[in-house]
Amino acid sequence: MTTPPTSIDLRVLAEFAERVRANVARVIVGKTEAIDLLLIALLCGGHVLIEDVPGVGKTMLARALALSLGLSFRRVQCTPDLLPNDLTGVSVYRPQTGQFVFQPGPLFSHVLLVDEINRATPRTxxxxxxxxxxxxxxxxxxxxxxxxxxxxxxxxxPIEFEGTFPLPEAQLDRFLVQVRLGYPSPDEEVQMLAMLTGEHPITRIEAVVDGAQVPVLQRSLYGVRVAPSLREYVVKVAQALRAHPDLALAMSPRATLALFRAGQARAVLDGRDYVLPDDYKALAVPVLSHRLLVRPAAALRGRTAVDILAEVLASVELPLE
Known part of the structure; x- marks a missing residue:
């Protein structure tokens, strides 16, 4: 059994993150937090659900990230007639050889943008x-x-539901984080217009890091220290959510692990080899909110998953060490 590393090269990880941040910011203005969440998902080997209205830069963010990493990028536009094989690929018969040859689908890329995933059927x-x-x-x-x-x-x-198929809870639980970009501030929108007076900045984006190193960086997260009291804190948050009367579905063990790992990645992006309680508090909403199912009676009272999370985080005592 391989022993996980006890230390990591913070300089390499910090430089990696800063280069990607700065490069993507040449295209996406004022969304450093969203970029960091994508980096956290990448370092944790997780996936991202981007939920927001059209036109705020979701597709451009994905393209800019893939180009910055120098990795392959594919985009799939989901429609009700999209079939599973349209994603996975198919085996094609070759008369010349008398054999079936597998033709990979869009899934065989490093960064895959699945646009409007809720327009695909449950089978897909x-x-x-x-x-x-x-x-x-x-x-x-x-x-x-x-x-x-x-x-x-x-x-x-999140606005248009006609002709859509809501993601089941099992699918939502597969996403490490949920990201909302939101509208830019007035100053950011003016800056965006200034950037677009000529050709689009995405045409000038080039790789600034070696994306092939990401698996090594992912393994290095095991060396980020998490105090025993912080592990207990994460479990206490999970237990409090599972016992909350306004939730029909709470935090799964997969969600507990996701929050634990995301905290390690956030610490690294902040230049630390140890996790702080603030890391988990800052990540609670993007990591957990899309996994929680509010009871209908509570939803009628205006209760949301974000409200319940804030209530639970305020009630669970933070470790002092």
Whole structure:
């Protein structure tokens, strides 16, 4: 059994994150927090659900990240007639050789943008489960490994529901974080217009880091120290959510692990080799809110997952060390 590293090169990780941040900021103005959440998901080997109205830069953010990392990028526009094989690929018969040859689908890329995922049917949505959870797909009885790193960025419009298929809880639980970009401030929007007086900045984006190093960086997170009291804190938050009367579905063990790992990644992005309570408090909403299901009676009273999270975080005592 391999012993995880006890220390990490913070300089390498901090430089990696800063280069990507600065490069993506050349295209996406004023969204440093969203960029950091994407980096956290990447370092944790997780995936991102971007939920926001059209036109705020979801697709451009995904493209800018992939280009900055120098990794392959594919985009899939989900529609009700999209089939699972349109994502995974198909086996094609070659008369010349008399054999079937597998033709990989869009899933075989490092960064995959699944646009308007809730417009795909449940059958097609489920094709993503194995890919997101196991890093592989099964086609015609054969298993094919996906390239590493593998990052799914799925978008959905929270306003328009006609002709959509809401993601089931099992699918939502596969996303490490949920990101909302929001509208830019007036100053940011003026800066955006100034940037777009000529050709789009995305045409000048080039790789600033070696994306092939990401799997090594992912393993280095094991060296980030988490105090025993902080581990207990994360579990106490999970237990408090599971006991909350306004929640029909609370925090799964997968969510507990997701929050734990995300805290380690946030510490690294902040130049630390140890996790602070503030890391978990800052990540609670993006990591947990999309996994919580509010009871209908509570929702009628105006209660939201974010409100319940804030209430629980305020009630659970923070460790002093």
């Amino acid at each position: 949505q489920s094709a993503l489960l194995e890919a997101m959870g196991e890093g592989q797909v099964s086609v015609d009885g054969e298993t094919h490994q996906l390239p590493q790193p593998f990052l799914v960025l799925a978008t959905q419009n």
